[in-house]
Amino acid sequence: MKRLAKWRLISLFSILALVLSGCSGERFVSALRPAGEVADMQYDLMKLSTYVMVGVILIVMLIFVLIFIRFRRKDDKIPKQVEGSHTLEIIWTAIPILLLLILAVPTVAATFKLADVKEMDKKNTKALVINVRSHLYWWDFEYPGQKIVTSQELVVPTNEKVYFNLKSMDVKHSFWIPAAGGKLDTNTDNINKFWLEFDDKRSNEAGNLFYGKCAELCGPSHALMDFKVKAISRDKFDTWVTAMQDVIEPQKAQTDLAAKGQDIFNQSCIGCHAVTPANKMPETARIAPNLTNFGERSRVAGILDHKKEDLKNWIKNPETYKPGNLMTGKYPEMSDDQLDALAEYLMGLKVQE
Incomplete structure (x- = not known):
């Protein structure tokens, strides 16, 4: 009875995990719903690795079942031994190497592409650069080229690369917009750099609003260190920048x-x-x-x-x-x-x- 109760509990948790895996929370929070070039590349890598792993599991299980049926013991005779077979050794050495190459080549290629931030380092760059500063437990976003600063809501144009300088003002945090691309740490002693791109069509489907958060355990309110991302067209972004730049003095109360x-x-x-x-x-x-x-x-x-x-x-x-x-x-x-x-x-x- 105890063993049966344990299996019931395991089954219950397995079903619960399966149900929860389909939860997405707010709009486009999941990395499995990519909305930009970086997210697409990372999603493709996840699918590739999953296909390889599932393929290996299926082949191993198939071989196991075939061997279990074909070579089950029928009498006391010892079957033919294959120890020292060069053919088998070459096969089980070559196959893992091939699988590693299938995984490594696109991964390394994507890594170098995602790490290419030379455009933002040019002296008179036309690229949009945003300085992200993480704090306990909030974010601020500085647009040095536009000379404006905002907090808690990041505004970016769609269909173009947006470059980020990441730095922490207190402890280690991690900048992550699941729908746009994988996380990168914000450190106190160095600046990390990377880029993201938001697809206009998929941004519109998400209501032009995405969800970002800290992905590095940083304190008691780590899970609440969230921010919003508004991904809008370049024209609307320029309008927003102009409106922000026009605010020279603190806004006066209206009532x-x-x-x-x-x-x-x-x-x-x-x-x-x-x-x-x-x-x-x-x-x-x-x-x-x-x-x-x-x-x-x-x-x-x-x-x-x-x-x-x-x-x-x-x-x-x-x-x-x-x-x-x-x-x-x-x-x-x-x-x-x-x-x-x-x-x-x-x-x-x-x-x-």
Whole structure:
């Protein structure tokens, strides 16, 4: 009975694992739903390795069954021995070498292609270069050529290579957009570089919104270190850049309630958060996300719905939602009226209608 119970438990977990393997969560979160050139290459490599492994398993199982049936013991006679057969030794040595070559050649070729970032290193490059900076537990994105900075939502054009400089401001993290391409570490002592490309058609199918996250265990809120990626056409991207560049001074509040919120922001939040896209602070002073276009985001703190009530809950007690975050305890406790005013101001920070 105990043995039967164990098999039932194993069967239950096997079925559960099979069901969960089909879950994709938000749009285009899975690496098995590629949406760009890099993701396509990596997906093809995954399929190739899977085909090879499944093929080896099937052939081995077939040989096992044939031998089991054909050479089962019928009497006491010892079958013909094949020890020292040069033919067999050549076969079982040549086949693994051939399989390794089948796997190695496209893998090495793809590795060199994905590592080619010489275009971004040119002095007057026309390529789009984005400096990604990881923090506990959020991201900021600097566009040095456009002289703008945003946080938590990365905006990129489709159908062209986008180059990234990756660096961490505290501990090791890993930059990963599953639908666009495989992860790369952000380190504190060196800058990693790579490129991604987003396909316009598949971006449209995903609503032009992708999901990114940290893929390196970095602390208690590692699983909540998320960001969103807006993949839009080059024309729309240029429009967004222009709108961001036009914001020279902090946006003024549009209502009396928002004006009260702006006063609270200037007294309690401005020391850490910027509300202009231009990065006027030194790199080491980026201690909190840039909020210039906060009202246009799709998430609060990268994980909550972009609603006023959720924003108030986040400001009131961020530790509840992201344990170990650096925002906890950095400002005085606020009343409900102050929270309402501050949320009103933040939700109105937009650069595009």
